Amino acid sequence: xxxxxxxxxxxxxxxxxxxxxxxxxxxxxxxxxxxxxxxxxxxxxxxxxxxxxxxxxxxxxxxxxxxxxxxxxxxxxxxxxxxxxxxxxxxxxxxxxxxxxxxxxxxxxxxxxxxxxxxxxxxxxxxxxxxxxxxxxxxxxxxxxxxxxxxxxxxxxxxxxxxxxxxxxxxxxxxxxxxxxxxxxxxxxxxxxxxxxxxxxxxxxxxxxxxxxxxxxxxxxxxxxxxxxxxxxxxxxxxxxxxxxxxxxxxxxxxxxxxxxxxxxxxxxxxxxxxxxxxxxxxxxxxxxxxxxxxxxxxxxxxxxxxxxxxxxxxxxxxxxxxxxxxxxxxxxxxxxxxxxxxxxxxxxxxxxxxxxxxxxxxxxxxxxxxxxxxx
Amino acid sequence: xxxxxxxxxxxxxxxxxxxxxxxxxxxxxxxxxxxxxxxxxxxxxxxxxxxxxxxxxxxxxxxxxxxxxxxxxxxxxxxxxxxxxxxxxxxxxxxxxxxxxxxxxxxxxxxxxxxxxxxxxxxxxxxxxxxxxxxxxxxxxxxxxxxxxxxxxxxxxxxxxxxxxxxxxxxxxxxxxxxxxxxxxxxxxxxxxxxxxxxxxxxxxxxxxxxxxxxxxxxxxxxxxxxxxxxxxxxxxxxxxxxxxxxxxxxxxxx
Numbered sequence: 001x002x003x004x005x006x007x008x009x010x011x012x013x014x015x016x017x018x019x020x021x022x023x024x025x026x027x028x029x030x031x032x033x034x035x036x037x038x039x040x041x042x043x044x045x046x047x048x049x050x051x052x053x054x055x056x057x058x059x060x061x062x063x064x065x066x067x068x069x070x071x072x073x074x075x076x077x078x079x080x081x082x083x084x085x086x087x088x089x090x091x092x093x094x095x096x097x098x099x100x101x102x103x104x105x106x107x108x109x110x111x112x113x114x115x116x117x118x119x120x121x122x123x124x125x126x127x128x129x130x131x132x133x134x135x136x137x138x139x140x141x142x143x144x145x146x147x148x149x150x151x152x153x154x155x156x157x158x159x160x161x162x163x164x165x166x167x168x169x170x171x172x173x174x175x176x177x178x179x180x181x182x183x184x185x186x187x188x189x190x191x192x193x194x195x196x197x198x199x200x201x202x203x204x205x206x207x208x209x210x211x212x213x214x215x216x217x218x219x220x221x222x223x224x225x226x227x228x229x230x231x232x233x234x235x236x237x238x239x240x241x242x243x244x245x246x247x248x249x250x251x252x253x254x255x256x257x258x259x260x261x262x263x264x265x266x267x268x269x270x271x272x273x274x275x276x277x278x279x280x281x282x283x284x285x286x287x288x289x290x291x292x293x294x295x296x297x298x299x300x301x302x303x304x305x306x307x308x309x310x311x312x313x314x315x316x317x318x319x320x321x322x323x324x325x326x327x328x329x330x331x332x333x334x335x336x337x338x339x340x341x342x343x344x345x346x347x348x349x350x351x352x353x354x355x356x357x358x359x360x361x362x363x364x365x366x367x368x369x370x371x372x373x374x375x376x
Numbered sequence: 377x378x379x380x381x382x383x384x385x386x387x388x389x390x391x392x393x394x395x396x397x398x399x400x401x402x403x404x405x406x407x408x409x410x411x412x413x414x415x416x417x418x419x420x421x422x423x424x425x426x427x428x429x430x431x432x433x434x435x436x437x438x439x440x441x442x443x444x445x446x447x448x449x450x451x452x453x454x455x456x457x458x459x460x461x462x463x464x465x466x467x468x469x470x471x472x473x474x475x476x477x478x479x480x481x482x483x484x485x486x487x488x489x490x491x492x493x494x495x496x497x498x499x500x501x502x503x504x505x506x507x508x509x510x511x512x513x514x515x516x517x518x519x520x521x522x523x524x525x526x527x528x529x530x531x532x533x534x535x536x537x538x539x540x541x542x543x544x545x546x547x548x549x550x551x552x553x554x555x556x557x558x559x560x561x562x563x564x565x566x567x568x569x570x571x572x573x574x575x576x577x578x579x580x581x582x583x584x585x586x587x588x589x590x591x592x593x594x595x596x597x598x599x600x601x602x603x604x605x606x607x608x609x610x611x612x613x614x615x616x617x618x619x620x621x622x623x624x625x626x627x628x629x630x631x
Contacts, residue, residue: 134496169551226547239534250424250435269421276553278533306551311558317419318561330558331419334565341569345576348492355494355582363586366384 039231051216067128071164078204079116118130122158133181168198200303237274240282271315272299407450414443466505473514483507526560
């Protein structure tokens, strides 16, 4: 963390890697891994390596608002040590409340300096949502509201990365009734590209991949309709799930302690949100590729999807239906509506025979008359 | 004559529902039934047991395949019906579905009073759809649209053909697949409720009117009293330029 106002020449990533004592082999390993993660072909490994060798490290300001820091935790635990050591430690994390050594005025000064020195060059990473309720008093740092800090930092940022579901779509703080009016970043920052990296937390390698992409190509990765990098969020967890054959075969876990659960059947009926969740969990997995929720026998809760806390119940595919009790869903409502409709129609049928008696009798008489007139 | 008020009508056969309309109707009915059954199975699959390896079974796979095939049939059938709203006869015309005239709204009110509340009043005669039915069908077309949008929207991410991919913006609108899926599921209940009421009302009209309401969707004919032909009030609720179809005199708006 440098406090001087004069811009110093930033070392390249490779220089930092070397200084940290990693071998060339470690570096290339890291580069190939990252190239694969960001969805590039083998031939691009050279390009990525070159970029990291020649480009000076990008200054990063990492802000924390209403969040639990699980995104940072996930990032520093990503599988390759270089991710944490270089990208996080040495991407020049000029300001981050959780990991920086400085505090108080020193820390604030460091942020101000970075913002001035690298205006238009730094990447702003935001972890957490911004509380808009009660003029933003729910989350204040150094006497400023989250919104003030965000607006100030966003001004000179080259690109903004919204880490995790909080910054991307509000996450649990934004759950109904959203007392602090937790608001995701893209709704507050205008005119700057915002890359959403949702997940609670996002996968560490995905986070690293987004940064490597920014460094290598000097532009934001290709995003989908919701602003998420396509390389990681274009497939549903369901489509990359190793239990998918059980789904197609119609073999499901009925409850968590049944024989089907031991056989490793599909968790669809115990509420797995894999079919509605776009993430790379089934491919990259977590903790060094050890496992992911479905592999450990629990359904996906859809943590990287917007409103997953309000839209779905964790152990049921259907969501609860407002006004019909916590256990009721759309089908309960439908069945009640069907019953009411049936009763109403039965009532209508009875009333038809009463109220339209004359009309019906006329028709019958007319028909009988014709019947009589026919000889045989 | 047995009774002094009895008047035996002379009925005329009117070709109301053309063959394409009848095809559309029954294809739509079959597709919707298939979609509802497979849709329920997808929402909450049956608890099946098997000794077979998962790779040798494709039960849920087939349920989904049927759902998708029926969805394509439903979709193209829907598009065809929209086309036929411009190409078909006066009873199939799009004007019979959208309340655009005073007469249309007045007829809706009459149907509500006479057929739903069963208040006293002059019986109304509708040859094609009555105005209320037409308007309800207009609402079903919106439900069709919602189902097509959300259904193909959910399908888009795994589709390989360009057509369903055109719908990939829909889940974005709802913030993701979770809500899109639920909207798709809720709208299905509209179809179920509609079908129940629709079938009941077909029987009701056949019973109290005696014009062949039920069989009209088979042969296309309804049997209309001769007097009705001279009474402007009972012609289609929205005026339709019918010169190109039948050599009948042009109807004029009632004063």
